[in-house]
Amino acid sequence: MVNFQSMERYSFQDLNRIMALLRQPGGCPWDREQTHESIRRNMLEEAYEAVEAIDEKDPGHLKEELGDVLLQVVFHARMAEEEGLFTLDDVVDGICKKLVYRHPHVFGTVDARDSGQALNTWDAQKREEKGQRTAADTLDSVARSLPALMRAEKIQDKARKAGFDWAEMGPALDKAEEEMGELRQAVEQGANVEEELGDLLFAAVKVGRFAGLDSEQALHGTCEKFIRRFRRVEELAGGRPLDSLGLHRLEELWQQAKQDEA
Structure with missing residues (x-):
């Protein structure tokens, strides 16, 4: 048993300390066995459950699920500190510096009159920060671990900002019909079915964007x-x-x- 006294109310610092106790000798055998890779899926699941609580408009459920997401952050930071890589304070320091750097319209001299200009400033600062020299670099930076429909939407949006998009929905609908025909042909020929199905889904996401819809939510x-x-x-x-x-x-x-x- 570890030396620990229960409290009526805990703080963020207490959470970090509890995780350290769980990971130390004499702590929880399961927690001590985990690695970044073994709990990778947990991060995804907890994030999705938090989103579900948002959709439910349930504050109590959201509070619980945000705690579960926060636990994953503390868990990964604890393991990294044990490996001598970084600490939880380093994580907090990093995100604070990112927020300050990407909001020069708040913490600097750049002007942003509305949310659109603020978002453009954020994107510009992010490209500079990440060393993204071309539009293709920004597309390639979209996380491959995202759900495919969400990733497609983000890639298309970044392509739009580079000027690579139609001006209206009509051509997007035509493209979706074209891809449907190519999928039918692929099925009949028994070749390239997966590729053509992907093209059709990508085209459908494009239609959804023009309609102002979230394709992931629609599905x-x-x-x-x-x-x-x-x-x-x-x-x-x-x-x-x-x-x-x-x-x-x-x-x-x-x-x-x-x-x-x-």
């Missing part, structure tokens, strides 16, 4: 709609196994489920 909405209608189909089937009904009957039930939502 999440469709997933929820599918689950809701699928549940209704099961109800309409009256307990009979769906795989015993045949596709024609299932299509009838699906159309009924859609009508029930109207």
